[in-house]
Amino acid sequence: MVGEDAVVEGVAVVENNWAAGQLIPPLGAGLGYRDAYQADVYRYREAIDFLEIIADHFFDPVPLRARQLDLLQAHFTLIPHGLGLSLGSAEGLDENYLNRFANLVERIEPLYWSEHLAFTKAGGIDIGHLTPLPKTRQTLAVLRDNIRRACDRIQRPLILENITETIRFPDEQLDDAEFLTEVTEQNDCGLLLDVTNLYINSVNHRFDPLKVLWKLPPERIVQLHFVGGHWEDGQLLDSHSAATPEEIWQLLDEVLKFAPVKGVLLERDEKLPPMSELVAEMERARCSWRHHGDQP
Amino acid sequence: MTNLEELQRALAQALVAAEQRRSIATSSSTDALAMDDPALAGISKAELQRAGQTLIRKRLSHIRSQLPRMSALLGPRLPSLFRSYAAEHHFTGYRAPLRDSLGFSQFIAVQHELPPWVHELARWEAMFCHWTLLQNQFWMVCLRYHVFDPAVFISYEEEPPKRLTIWLAHRLGGRGRIRRIV
Numbered sequence: 001m002v003g004e005d006a007v008v009e010g011v012a013v014v015e016n017n018w019a020a021g022q023l024i025p026p027l028g029a030g031l032g033y034r035d036a037y038q039a040d041v042y043r044y045r046e047a048i049d050f051l052e053i054i055a056d057h058f059f060d061p062v063p064l065r066a067r068q069l070d071l072l073q074a075h076f077t078l079i080p081h082g083l084g085l086s087l088g089s090a091e092g093l094d095e096n097y098l099n100r101f102a103n104l105v106e107r108i109e110p111l112y113w114s115e116h117l118a119f120t121k122a123g124g125i126d127i128g129h130l131t132p133l134p135k136t137r138q139t140l141a142v143l144r145d146n147i148r149r150a151c152d153r154i155q156r157p158l159i160l161e162n163i164t165e166t167i168r169f170p171d172e173q174l175d176d177a178e179f180l181t182e183v184t185e186q187n188d189c190g191l192l193l194d195v196t197n198l199y200i201n202s203v204n205h206r207f208d209p210l211k212v213l214w215k216l217p218p219e220r221i222v223q224l225h226f227v228g229g230h231w232e233d234g235q236l237l238d239s240h241s242a243a244t245p246e247e248i249w250q251l252l253d254e255v256l257k258f259a260p261v262k263g264v265l266l267e268r269d270e271k272l273p274p275m276s277e278l279v280a281e282m283e284r285a286r287c288s289w290r291h292h293g294d295q296p
Numbered sequence: 297m298t299n300l301e302e303l304q305r306a307l308a309q310a311l312v313a314a315e316q317r318r319s320i321a322t323s324s325s326t327d328a329l330a331m332d333d334p335a336l337a338g339i340s341k342a343e344l345q346r347a348g349q350t351l352i353r354k355r356l357s358h359i360r361s362q363l364p365r366m367s368a369l370l371g372p373r374l375p376s377l378f379r380s381y382a383a384e385h386h387f388t389g390y391r392a393p394l395r396d397s398l399g400f401s402q403f404i405a406v407q408h409e410l411p412p413w414v415h416e417l418a419r420w421e422a423m424f425c426h427w428t429l430l431q432n433q434f435w436m437v438c439l440r441y442h443v444f445d446p447a448v449f450i451s452y453e454e455e456p457p458k459r460l461t462i463w464l465a466h467r468l469g470g471r472g473r474i475r476r477i478v
Contacts, residue, residue, distance in 0.1 A: 036361075056390050084390060090301035097390075123305035125312055126388030129351045131304075138300045166347040167307075170338030235346060239353070270357050 024111050024157070024190075024222060026293075027077060027263030029286035031278060032225075034268070038068065040275035042075065047279040049286070050077040052265055055113070056084055059100040073108055079223075079263075080104055081114045084126070087146045087160070088119035088133040102154045112157040112222070114192045115150075117143070117183060134169035135179040140186060147187040159190035159222045164197045164238040168205060176201070177215035190222035193259075195252045196244075200229055200236045209251055218259035226252050226285065227267050241270035244281055252285065256292035264289050299335075306335035311348050312386050352382050355396055362397035363421045365443075366404065369414060369452055377404065391429065398425040413441040413456050420444050420463070427467060437463040 028049025033041065035057075041048060051072060058069050058080075072078060082101055085093065105113055118130035133139045151158055162180060174182065184191050193216070202209035226249075228242030244252075244266070255261065264285040266278055310333065336344070356378050360367045367374055381403045387395040401422035405415045416439050423437050442448050442459040450456045465476040 059390065088304075090299075090304055119304055122301070122308040125305075125308040126392070127308050127311055127351065128386075128388060128392050129311070129347075129354055131307060131311070131347070134300070134303065136300070142300060166350055167339060167343045169303075233346070237350065237353070239357075270360075 022219070024262050027111075027223070029282040029289060030077075030079070030263050030265040031282060032081070032265060032267035032269075033072065034272070036272050037275055037278075041072075044275055044279050045075060047282060048076065050079060050263055050265075052079045052081045052114075052267070055080040055082045055101050055104050058104055060103075069108070077111065078108050079110050079112065079114065080108065083116070083130070084120050085115045085150065086118070086120040087115055087150065088117060088139065088143060089121050089146065090119075090142050091122065093146050093149055094121060098150060098153050105154050105156055110156060112159055112190065113154060114159045114161055114223070116161045116163050117180075118163045130163045132163060132165040132167050132169075135172040135174040135176070137173055140174075140179075140182055143183055144186055147189065151187075157190060158187075159192045160184060160187075161192035161194050161225065162197050162201075163194070164200050165205065175212075175215075176207075177212045181215065181217055181220075184220045185217065189220075191216065191220045192223045192225065193221050193255060194225040195255055196225060196227050196229060196248055197238055199248050199251050200238050203236045210254060213251075213255060213258060216259075221255065221259035222262050224252065224255060224261055224264045225267050226264065239270055240268055243273070243277065249284070249288075253288050253292060256288055261289065261293060302335045306333040307344075309333070310336060310344055311351055352379065355382060355393070358393035359397055359400055362393060362425060363401055363418075365446075365450075366401065366414070366417050366421050369417060369450055370404075371452060373452075377407070394425050394429055398422055398429065401425065411452065411455070413443055413450065414452065416441050417443045417450070423463065423465065427465065430467075433467055435463075435465045439463070 030050035030052055031037075031041070031048050033051045033053045041051065053069075053072070058065065061069055080101070084097055085101060086097075087093070101113075116130050117133060119133060120127050120130060133143075147158065147160075160180075160183060162176075180191060183189070198209050198212060201207075202212070226244050227240045228244050228248065229237050229239045230241055231237070252264070256264075266281050266285065268278060356375060359374075359378060370377060378400060381400050385396070385399050385403075387399065389395075401418040404410065404418040405422070407415075419437055420439060420443060423435055426433070426435060439461045440458055441450075441455075442457045442461070443450055444461070444463075448456065461478060463476060463478055467475070
């Protein structure tokens with residue numbers, strides 16, 4: 001298709017400029033790839049429009065892993081999704097991690113790559129988990145430096161994901177929507193809006209998720225994540241362990257009405273169900289995406 | 297306002313430093329952490345406790361994925377056993393889930409109150425973590441129970457059938473193919 005060729009060419013030429021990000025083609029309904037489904041993704045090939053791979057799982061692949069990656073790439077549009085770049089670390093980026101991420105991106109040449117708005121490393125400690133950032137001007141400055149460094153090394157459009165906020169900080173200078181807007185606009189990045197995280201934060205911290213959504217820049221929202229979590233000790237947890245509940249489907253619909261989203265992606269990690277159940281969820285998401293997004 | 301670097305360092309300490317980890321692992325999520333780092337002033341201790349619990353929960357989900365048969369065998373006993381282990385251990389880096397799984401299987405293998413077939417299954421599943429983590433190596437596991445066959449149902453309560461088995465495996469180089477003789 002002529003349009004698609006132009007898009008890919010555009011990404012390659014206008015690297016790291018959001019003009020390139022805006023040229024990302026419609027992707028459809030995708031799945032977060034997990035090894036447990038390595039046979040099923042081919043069996044259900046027609047039901048999966050794109051796959052998101054955890055970048056960390058494919059760093060410096062041994063030959064067998066490299067062949068798995070090549071095979072996935074031959075069949076699917078792959079989007080690498082990072083867990084440990086720690087873009088919010090005030091002490092700067094881990095160059096070793098960044099280089100490995102860059103090597104993976106160079107290998108698979110994705111339309112874009114994604115990471116979280118979080119920190120995972122500080123003071124020589126790798127927390128091993130996405131930890132929230134205070135929404136302050138100081139944090140914006142740290143993110144600006146780190147994102148610039150990352151985008152100098154990885155020359156593809158970057159989209160940034162909101163996380164669940166287990167901790168809220170005192171003296172924050174921006175609200176959730178202002179923070180996401182400032183980060184994406186200052187750094188000319190897209191937004192990977194995790195609808196489940198937005199919903200969980202709204203439940204645990206008692207706010208209206210639509211009021212946050214409607215303050216975001218719609219043209220920056222490129223991709224969505226959705227899945228179900230579970231309740232523990234009066235808190236809703238982002239455990240990726242359950243089918244998407246109706247409340248999150250409704251919020252997903254609202255996001256799709258609001259923004260020209262390119263792709264919606266199911267990311268399940270725990271209590272993995274048969275692939276047919278995931279395919280049913282993807283199909284529902286695809287229908288909503290087509291309906292609200294006026295996609296083909 | 298607290299400097300961001302100081303705040304992040306204090307948070308990382310609060311979530312994974314040994315003393316706090318023991319507190320997180322052994323108390324309920326509604327108990328507040330005992331800590332007095334001024335960089336964390338104004339942050340809810342209950343929220344920090346929950347964040348620490350979430351981290352342990354995430355590590356446990358990796359254990360379920362890396363050690364599936366042992367996790368299934370331990371069933372509802374798994375979370376409390378893992379919390380006891382997590383109170384003393386924390387690994388970092390992108391291979392932390394594997395190191396954690398190896399460490400936990402070694403921890404299980406010396407828990408004397410558990411049946412011997414659980415110890416054997418722990419040693420057997422640990423072998424796969426070793427294979428992935430280590431480079432040049434030979435590995436041998438002797439099993440008295442028939443615990444490695446997915447077709448054989450193993451129960452925590454009932455002694456499985458005995459079958460003396462020796463697994464020999466070797467791998468030359470971190471990227472070498474694993475060869476095994478059973």
